[in-house]
Amino acid sequence: xxxxxxxxxxxxxxxxxxxxxxxxxxxxxxxxxxxxxxxxxxxxxxxxxxxxxxxxxxxxxxxxxxxxxxxxxxxxxxxxxxxxxxxxxxxxxxxxxxxxxxxxxxxxxxxxxxxxxxxxxxxxxxxxxxxxxxxxxxxxxxxxxxxxxxxxxxxxxxxxxxxxxxxxxxxxxxxxxxxxxxxxxxxxxxxxxxxxxxxxxxxxxxxxxxxxxxxxxxxxxxxxxxxxxxxxxxxxxxxxxxxxxxxxxxxxxxxxxxxxxxxxxxxxxxxxxxxxxxxxxxxxxxxxxxxxxxxxxxxxxxxxxxxxxxxxxxxxxxxxxxx
Amino acid sequence: xxxxxxxxxxxxxxxxxxxxxxxxxxxxxxxxxxxxxxxxxxxxxxxxxxxxxxxxxxxxxxxxxxxxxxxxxxxxxxxxxxxxxxxxxxxxxxxxxxxxxxxxxxxxxxxxxxxxxxxxxxxxxxxxxxxxxxxxxxxxxxxxxxxxxxxxxxxxxxxxxxxxxxxxxxxxxxxxxxxxxxxxxxxxxxxxxxxxxxxxxxxxxxxxxxxxxxxxxxxxxxxxxxxxxxxxxxxxxxxxxxxxxxxxxxxxxxxxxxxxxxxxxxxxxxxxxxxxxxxxxxxxxxxxxxxxxxxxxxxxxxxxxxxxxxxxxxxxxxxxxxxxxxxxxxxxxxxxxxxxxxxxxxxxxxxxxxxxxxxx
Numbered sequence: 001x002x003x004x005x006x007x008x009x010x011x012x013x014x015x016x017x018x019x020x021x022x023x024x025x026x027x028x029x030x031x032x033x034x035x036x037x038x039x040x041x042x043x044x045x046x047x048x049x050x051x052x053x054x055x056x057x058x059x060x061x062x063x064x065x066x067x068x069x070x071x072x073x074x075x076x077x078x079x080x081x082x083x084x085x086x087x088x089x090x091x092x093x094x095x096x097x098x099x100x101x102x103x104x105x106x107x108x109x110x111x112x113x114x115x116x117x118x119x120x121x122x123x124x125x126x127x128x129x130x131x132x133x134x135x136x137x138x139x140x141x142x143x144x145x146x147x148x149x150x151x152x153x154x155x156x157x158x159x160x161x162x163x164x165x166x167x168x169x170x171x172x173x174x175x176x177x178x179x180x181x182x183x184x185x186x187x188x189x190x191x192x193x194x195x196x197x198x199x200x201x202x203x204x205x206x207x208x209x210x211x212x213x214x215x216x217x218x219x220x221x222x223x224x225x226x227x228x229x230x231x232x233x234x235x236x237x238x239x240x241x242x243x244x245x246x247x248x249x250x251x252x253x254x255x256x257x258x259x260x261x262x263x264x265x266x267x268x269x270x271x272x273x274x275x276x277x278x279x280x281x282x283x284x285x286x287x288x289x290x291x292x293x294x295x296x297x298x299x300x301x302x303x304x305x306x307x308x309x310x311x312x313x314x315x316x317x318x319x320x321x322x323x
Numbered sequence: 324x325x326x327x328x329x330x331x332x333x334x335x336x337x338x339x340x341x342x343x344x345x346x347x348x349x350x351x352x353x354x355x356x357x358x359x360x361x362x363x364x365x366x367x368x369x370x371x372x373x374x375x376x377x378x379x380x381x382x383x384x385x386x387x388x389x390x391x392x393x394x395x396x397x398x399x400x401x402x403x404x405x406x407x408x409x410x411x412x413x414x415x416x417x418x419x420x421x422x423x424x425x426x427x428x429x430x431x432x433x434x435x436x437x438x439x440x441x442x443x444x445x446x447x448x449x450x451x452x453x454x455x456x457x458x459x460x461x462x463x464x465x466x467x468x469x470x471x472x473x474x475x476x477x478x479x480x481x482x483x484x485x486x487x488x489x490x491x492x493x494x495x496x497x498x499x500x501x502x503x504x505x506x507x508x509x510x511x512x513x514x515x516x517x518x519x520x521x522x523x524x525x526x527x528x529x530x531x532x533x534x535x536x537x538x539x540x541x542x543x544x545x546x547x548x549x550x551x552x553x554x555x556x557x558x559x560x561x562x563x564x565x566x567x568x569x570x571x572x573x574x575x576x577x578x579x580x581x582x583x584x585x586x587x588x589x590x591x592x593x594x595x596x597x598x599x600x601x602x603x604x605x606x607x608x609x610x611x612x613x614x615x616x617x618x619x620x621x622x623x624x625x626x627x628x629x630x631x632x633x634x635x636x637x638x639x640x641x642x643x644x645x646x647x648x649x650x651x652x653x654x655x656x657x658x659x660x661x662x663x664x665x666x667x668x669x670x671x672x673x674x675x676x677x678x679x680x681x682x683x
Binding site: 011014015018019022023026027138139141142143144145146147150151154158254257258260261262264265268269279280283284291292294295298299302303306 | 652
């Protein structure tokens with residue numbers, strides 16, 4: 001257990017270093033001239049020169065990277081935006097809760113959809129329910145989330161008028177002058193984004209849960225449990241579902257990480273100013289530090305999240321604890 | 324899949340026995356029908372042929388290619404204008420000043436400007452209406468967008484499959500330190516928020532690479548191929564590595580090694596043929612994903628640069644006419660849905676055809 005923990009922790013550190021190197025290369029070596037971009041509209045030779053010094057571009061690459069890492073680790077600072085000189089930490093601090101509520105709410109939604117559908121269609125294969133579930137899976141993995149979002153917000157938001165078309169509400173402490181606020185409004189505004197975000201993953205999970213449950217139902221220990229006369233509910237919950245759901249836990253960790261990237265699309269359809277939307281804005285404004293800050297933050301969040309899932313997994317699955 | 328039909332298949336391994344039985348039971352010499360073992364590909368084709376849905380997907384894909392690469396230029400000739408031609412003053416509804424709706428006839432002079440007396444004026448037909456205030460033909464853009472989307476999806480798939488098969492095969496075959504290195508690399512790529520990186524890389528590399536077209540691709544196609552392919556190889560690499568790990572312990576590899584075949588020869592002529600099935604199946608499924616990814620990136624404005632048409636940038640201009648012309652978001656969305664669905668169905672069908680045991 002301790003060895004497993006240490007190995008995972010060391011791996012997380014390696015990942016962190018690898019990822020910061022790659023982001024550094026992508027953002028400060030590939031673009032033609034970051035100093036020019038830092039000056040924005042006011043490109044004068046003097047400005048470019050001072051910006052180059054300020055960004056440390058006149059020093060060797062490894063020193064630049066070291067400075068970047070030092071600022072990140074020692075000062076926990078991601079730098080300042082080229083666009084408005086705001087502290088990127090505070091930009092992310094405003095955007096992250098929105099993305100988090102989209103991704104975690106979306107994960108709850110896709111599990112609520114996928115677990116019952118997946119289990120039922122595994123228990124009754126080739127019935128109408130199973131076949132419609134399979135059609136849902138195919139459409140879910142083939143339709144574009146952006147398109148689903150546009151259609152949903154047009155149909156439910158505009159035509160029927162039962163949900164907001166777009167926008168976000170702070171659940172706690174809405175800013176002064178905000179149009180809406182409070183938990184109820186937050187929930188109401190997030191319903192469509194959650195469903196839109198969840199459909200792709202729900203489809204993948206229905207397929208996975210169905211396959212897992214079907215496979216587990218054929219295991220010897222399930223037959224043994226039935227032969228011993230265990231009631232069907234006990235067989236299902238203690239033997240089948242418990243084993244069929246183990247891979248789902250691992251996948252969930254990875255997919256929430258994946259979803260953090262996928263949230264870009266949902267956010268841009270519903271104008272939620274989360275990390276994805278901020279990222280896209282910083283891209284169109286050539287705001288390199290903000291882009292980089294979001295990528296580094298997102299990656300860090302994913303590393304930490306995966307670490308937590310790995311540790312949780314060790315508690316759920318006794319086989320890992322023994323090694 | 325009905326089992327009775329499957330049982331009737333004469334499998335390669337049993338063919339020797341079957342022909343012996345046929346010889347013994349034949350009443351007269353010369354009347355015996357020749358019994359022939361079905362080859363691997365023939366069996367796969369027989370199983371695939373029974374899967375009507377997958378066949379439908381395959382036919383749709385062939386049609387899509389024909390429409391994109393032959394139909395689009397034909398339609399352009401027939402309609403007399405191109406996908407990037409603008410009709411700023413004329414392809415607008417005279418009352419509302421919004422882009423014209425489906426099946427619109429209008430007259431316009433040179434440059435798409437309103438008719439003036441003395442200058443020749445031509446009648447134009449926009450089958451699906453105009454795409455925006457600029458007045459480009461939505462129908463033609465949809466057809467030419469299919470070209471772009473297919474080029475990106477297939478190019479990126481070829482690149483990621485090539486990298487994945489190469490790295491996976493090397494890792495699986497040589498094992499040891501090489502395997503450890505490649506596997507760790509795969510894990511690093513997997514731990515990335517890949518979409519964030521693709522978005523970021525497309526935006527920093529894009530401006531430099533977009534003009535690089537090799538003369539045959541649209542602008543920006545190669546950027547997306549490169550960016551997507553560079554991050555999507557880990558999935559095929561893992562699958563191929565696992566396959567090679569089990570294959571390299573087989574007797575035929577041992578035999579090949581014993582007669583002195585080189586590593587390269589063993590990989591090429593003994594291992595790769597076994598990998599054709601997973602490569603084909605996963606290529607089809609990854610193409611489907613890449614169609615979605617291209618549309619997503621172009622929707623965010625970092626994929627194919629305008630005025631080149633792609634399904635993604637058609638979708639991204641649609642929300643401007645969200646309330647008045649919602650059909651503008653229907654067409655590209657449907658195109659993406661159908662193309663992705665077809666590649667997914669084909670991939671699933673091929674998987675079942677190659678490996679009937681895995682089907683349920």
